[in-house]
Amino acid sequence: MTDTPVTPADLEALTEQLGRIPRGVVAIAARCVCGRPAVVRTAPRLDDGTPFPTSYYLTHPAAVKGCSTLEAEHLMEELNAELAQDAELAAAYARAHEDYLARRAELGQVPEIEGISAGGMPTRVKCLHAVLGHTLATAPGINPMGDRTLMALRARGLWDEARCHC
Secondary structure (H helix, E strand, O other), rough: OOOOOOHHHHHHHHHHHOOOOOEEEEEEEEOOOOOOOOEEEEEOOOOOOOOOOOOEEEEHHHHHOOOOOOOOOOOOHHHHHHHHHHOOOOOOOOHHHHHHHHHHHHHOOOHHHHHOOOOOOOOOOHHHHHHHHHHHHHOOOOOOHHHHHHHHHHOOOOOOOOOOOO
């Protein structure tokens, strides 16, 4: 996937999606099939100086709601159990963590968040929104927990990136 520039219309859409003015947006990392933002790429340091480790921030309301539903239904516990039992999966998730850090480093170094990615990587899954944002911003196969989250959303009919939910 390729980042796209942020337009004034994107900023309006993000304000509507988030219910607040977006902060630190440097690009749109993934879009709904209708063109509205789904994931933003965020600067590792916000304008006010605050370190911000979440480079890929999920904004699409239906995807956010779907992830929240899956979290409430304890999908993270299932994924963490799988992670603890499967060495290959754990290694792939560790590689996702390194990928995340490398992509964030493209935007600058912030010592306060060095080595910290998002979503609990590399050892646990603590935020489905973050791991899904990484998957949507990059490609399938980069973040196995984001991939599993996307599959669960599709299977439950909660959200699918292939159709508009706006």
